[in-house]
Amino acid sequence: MISIKSAGSRMLASLAAGATLLVPSLLVPTAAHAAPAAASTASAASGATAVSDMLLPGQYLKPGQYRRSKNNLYTLVMQTDGNAVLIKGRTAIWASMTNRKASTLIMQPDGNLVIISGRTPVWATGTNGSTGAHLEVQNDSNLVIYNVRHKAAWNRYMVMVTLGSGRNLTWPSALYSHNRSYRLQMQSDGNLVIVKNATTPIWSTKTTSKGGYATMQTDGNFVVYSAAKKPLWSTKTVRHGAVLQMQDDGNLVVVYGRTPIWSSNTSGR
Structure with a gap:
C-alpha cells in the first residue's frame, strides 16, 4: 500500500522547523x-x-x-x-x-x-x-x-502543472494538475506519490524512508535523491531542457518540447 503520510491539509501547513531552502543569493531589503x-x-x-x-x-x-x-x-x-x-x-x-x-x-x-x-x-x-x-x-x-x-x-507549497528544468520538489511541496484533481506529493518519509482527489494514492516511487527530495535535472532526468544526495529512483530520460508535468488526466510525464519521453502510465486512474 502506498503511504500518503503528508496528504491533505498537512501539506499546506507551515514549513517544518529546521527545514532549509537553498537559494542562489539573498539580498535583504534596506x-x-x-x-x-x-x-x-x-x-x-x-x-x-x-x-x-x-x-x-x-x-x-x-x-x-x-x-x-x-x-x-x-x-x-x-x-x-x-x-x-x-x-x-x-x-x-x-x-x-x-x-x-x-x-x-x-x-x-x-x-x-x-x-x-x-x-x-x-x-x-x-x-x-x-x-x-x-x-x-x-x-x-x-x-x-x-x-x-x-x-x-x-x-x-504548490507548483502548478510544470516542474521546470533544474527545479526541486521537497516536502511539503507538491506538483498539481491544472484541474487540482491530481498532485505529485513529496512526502516527509521520502516517498514520491501521485494522489487523486487529495486522498487516494495511485502511484509512487517506493522510496519510503529513503528519499530526501526530487529534482528535474537540467539533463532531462527526473530523480529522487536521499538526504545524502544518493540517487534512489529516476525516469532514465536524457533530453537537456525537458520538464515534468502533472496532467489533468492523472498522468505524470516528462516532456521534451511537446514530445512526452516518459510517463507514469496513470492516465484515468
Missing part, C-alpha cells in the same frame, strides 16, 4: 527600499506610507521592492538578481529560483502571478482564470493567492 515598495505601481493607494502585505491586481514589484506581513516577520522581496525571495530576518524560506537580472514580479489581472524578464515570462503560479485575485504575505509565513471570493487559489 529601509531605503521602503518608499518605492509602498508605491510600487500607479494603482497603489495614494498616500500609503506603510509597506503593504498585499500585491493587488495590476500591481508589481520591481528589483528592490517588497511586501511585508502585518506582523513584520516575513518579507517578500524582488531581488536585483531576478529572484523573488520570502525571508524571515536574514533567512530565506522560499524562492522563485529565477536568476534573471532586472526581472519584475507582476500580479496580473487574470489572477496569474508572473515573473517577467524583459518581455519573457520566466516563472508563474499558473493561476490564470482567477480574475481579480491578489497575493498576500501572511503572518504564518505563507504566500497565498486569494480569488475574489477569498478562496485560496495558490500557496507557496
